[in-house]
Amino acid sequence: MQGEANYDISKKSTIKLSSLEEGGPIYMLLTEVAPDTILINEVEEASGRTILTASISVVEGRKGMELVQISHEIGDGKEGAVIEGHQVWRLTGGPIQYDDFDLRGTTGR
Numbered sequence: 658m659q660g661e662a663n664y665d666i667s668k669k670s671t672i673k674l675s676s677l678e679e680g681g682p683i684y685m686l687l688t689e690v691a692p693d694t695i696l697i698n699e700v701e702e703a704s705g706r707t708i709l710t711a712s713i714s715v716v717e718g719r720k721g722m723e724l725v726q727i728s729h730e731i732g733d734g735k736e737g738a739v740i741e742g743h744q745v746w747r748l749t750g751g752p753i754q755y756d757d758f759d760l761r762g763t764t765g766r
Contacts, residue, residue: 661700672688673685699760711727712726720750721749724748
């Protein structure tokens, strides 16, 4: 994907990234929330419907700086669920051991 900053003058902090392949199915809108977060919307090119929202933040973890990504998959609402799934990612600079995670209170799908 590629794009340029300030594609829309009214959204000075938003960048639109489009597929390098012509007719790609999605584009992404990235917005910086200073000093440490980026908001992401994945949008269906054909319909203009947002299909995923996410945030990526820089945080201080137990082993140093980490990137934490939270994503929400957005459905069409026809079957009742508007949010169809969630993902949480923690990205660190070093190797991770299973014991590094406290799994209490977590859920999965």
